Amino acid sequence: MSTAMTATIDPVTLTVIEKGLGQVCNEMDMVHEKTSFSPVISEAYDRSNGIYGLEDGRLIAQGALGLPIFVGVMQETTRCVIEECPNLGPGDIIIVNDPYRGGTHLMDVKMVQPFFYKGKRWCYLSNAGHWPDTGGMVPGGFSSTATEIHQEGLRIPPVKIVDAGTMNEDMVKLILANIRIPDERIGDIKAQIAALNKGAERLTALLDRYGAEEVSAAIEELQNRAERMMRAKIRSIPDGIYKGLAYMDSDGVVNEPLEIHVDMTVRGDQVYVSLARSSKPCAGPMNSVWASTVSAVYLAFKHVFPEVPINAGCFRPITVEQPKGTFLFAEYPRPVAGCAAEVSQRVMESMFTALAHAVPQRLFGAPAGTSGNLNISGVDPETGHPYVMYYFSGGGYGGWWDGDGISNGCSTIGISKSQPVEILEQRYPVRFEHYNLREGSGGAGKHRGGFGVNYRIRLLRGTAKVSFLMDHGKFGPPGILGGEPGATNQIVISQSGRESTPEHASKADDIALVAGDWIEVRTPGGGGYGDPSEREESDADRDRRNGYFDTEATRSA
Template sequence: MTNTDKAGVEKMSIDPVTLTVIEKGLQQVCSEMDLVHEKTSFSPVISESFDRSNGIYGVGDGRVISQGALGLPIFIGVMQETTRSVIEYRDDLEDGDVILVNDPYLGGTHLMDVKMVKPFYYKGKLWCYLSNTGHWPDTGGMVPGGFNSTATEIHQEGLRIPPVKLVRKGAMDEDMVRIVLANIRVADERIGDIKAQIAALDAGAKRLTGLIDRYTQETVEAAILDLEQRSEQMMRAHIETIPDGVYTGTAHMDSDGVVNEPLEINVRITVEGSDIAFDFSESSPPCMGPLNSVWATTLSSVYVAIKHIFPDVPVNAGCFKPVKVDKPKGTFIYAEYPRPVAGCAAEVSQRIMESVFLALANAIPEKLFAAPAGTSGNISLGGFDPEEDRSYIMYYFSGGGYGGWWNGDGITNGCSTIGISKSQPVEILEQRYPVIFDHYRIREHSGGAGKYRGGFGVGYKVRMLRGTGTASFLMEHGKFGPPGILGGEEGAKNQIRVCRNGEVIEPEHISKGEGFALGPGDWVEVETPGGGGYGIADERDATLVERDKRRSY
């Protein structure tokens, strides 16, 4: 059965049951890729924290067709831009090839997020692309883990890889592997991550072939178009609930890690009917340090912010058709070569989202929330473990408080707003690295006061047991706590303390620093931000106040 769309093109009609089955089938293909990626990776940041994503992307334009429920949301737009760059730069792709790329300026994020793109052929014809991202704990550079805070150009941050063939017609290019591993500190771990990403793509190709075989190519393609149209309609219906008008919001960053002065992200949002447009042109100019954001990350940050507000819209290219984002050229959130970008994906992205939340809180407070902790709390520790007789790199990120919302308090120890990643279990880290966690606990009193208070951050202290280590930090909200809305107060600020040889110090830039050499007995203590408060504190229900006191909050 067929009907005709607005352009007069005949298209196939699909019954709702089949449409739903195919939609879930595409998501399952992506989710199975995620699971293979997770279960076969060597790095705990992927296998334990799920800092990865897999998806299906369209021929020609690289548009997102589907992404698994287990993938990081920030990679929705990023991998779409990555795939588009691969399509543009490589016209020689063949069945069985896999492209490796981490270039931030070609649809990337920071260098540690390494992408692979595999052209998927069905019955000899290019049908789509399977793409994934995995956070490698190290890609070389000035400091172990890549989260340096003083880089002033991209070349200081690590190995930058343009779209190159890692696999040719099913055979891995060993010369390319040698080049990559020669520029990475813990090579034996990275080769495991490389093979895990390839295995995930292979699993996706197998499952997608089975799905198309079962429902036919014509039916699956028609379903994809139908699903895109439905997502667009649903998103437009949500946007229409926002009163027409212009809304502004500002989020502050502590510093760029080099110049100890704040940066501003200023957004101007225009809502007209079912269209919404974002203008960031009044944000701070490009900065010297690694807190610049590339276009793919900035765009994806807006997409994820909208998905936080309207979470029920299925993810595909149609979801974002009503969302227009002007390229903020001349600002630090439109980084161009050779600007350093180590903090863009984990930190700047969350400030971009915060500016959007604060702006739209004025329009739809019943659907918004106060600012969350808004930092991934990135800490890297790399050195030598004499007991294991090997080098190591431990990359760790932690949770924080979510903001209060219109019907309740914020979540305590929630994940970062860009993902669904969870903190690695401290027991796993203590098994793999020469450290011990003296404590890991809720950070009491850290939630911003309000009618509905913010959730609490966490506090932990990690101590060196043996060997050597060099610690680096790239965090945020150390000078400015997560702001409240509608009269709510800000959440507690981020705090870092380092003890070396019995002397306790704090980084000059509060939330950023690198090159802290540690020995046995030295330690690092981190207190993550709490969420902002929603509404005036005096309006908080007395029973909730009493409950907080009873729980020692």
């Protein structure tokens, strides 16, 4: 679209079209949420829907309640579908979860639908939903000991799940035959398809109202404006080279830390990011595919400059070098179960550390930085039905320049929420015996970090296996400007009255439980901001009154 054309769009129309595109995605999110069978989608919102460009899949709009990590990931997914499936027609929908084709872990299943307007392909509608299980050697897919992708579950290349408006029943049968709890998965499949169809309906109405040419011009102008805004923000960062470092506990197989090194060069209104000095590819599932790695870099900037609108334009000033030869550029057949939920958050933490040297007035102590992925699976003897319960939990946010960190915040990569314990207790043979703030877990500072949570799940009947893939069990979320780190992730398992902790601190597979056994998780607090000795006495008094610290801890804060 020409510059002259975009210049003719009046501000009111531009804003209305911008909000209209967002509303299309929001309605897709709502349909996806309300029709899904899995609590992780219907209750926790672990999904995303968006509109993507015709030529290369670049982001046009995404739902306000979609997971931010999918901002970059879904661009890569859609681009790969465009390249591999160039002849899609009206009513076709592609399903794909291949991590090496613009994906994340296998549980994030994407669907891509070409959108036609008046007989011409106009854009793509895409979505992603976290399926609680896609097969593999560990129920739920979060195996911490997998050494190749085939152990993690069913890998689906871009194939048609809907052909000219008709469900591909053979493909559905193949998928359901290779995963646990097929009755639940078919509901999730139909929910994603319904969301895409709703998007096509609402986008058609928008184009009918304003015209395809006017909407195309608005999209170009909105992306150009986002680019200009991001460039202006980058110019506020002093030119220079900034370095950041973050650690993963282990890869789940080799009990040694993994390092994520960021070398960031700021030059005028452009940023260049290199991760080339990070650890080599690892044996376990903490490798990260390119789509997840680059999306984490983009998302880090969005955290620092949240006022910049989300579309492809805001990414243009950010150049990320592909970190080939590191665990942040996974290639077949490397296992990748932890890439989106865990590794991406360490990439962001390293980015935050680097930016803290440059613009401390915009930064904060590190957040908890782990999704706390927990799976409990078995057969409920009361119903005779198998189950796979997937759960993730919140943690503390870091202290910032104007206050203490939020307690029990969601993961850095998403705006999803923990599922209500009442829903989980209704569906699965478990009881949450307590669920409370983890007092004292925030890192000390002028502004302390927020608190993590402490919860215990007891198995009520039958036998089960518990697996978890988390992080920050050895290294607490770091503070900045003299702030102290938050508490580490802690996990305790009780089997027949005997308590133990996992060898890898935050990762383990297939731990056997019998009725009465329990697992307790204590999630990390956020890092502190500034020198603890500069904390206002009134803030310390408030913490004492609220019972957040014992006397000694409060004094040291």
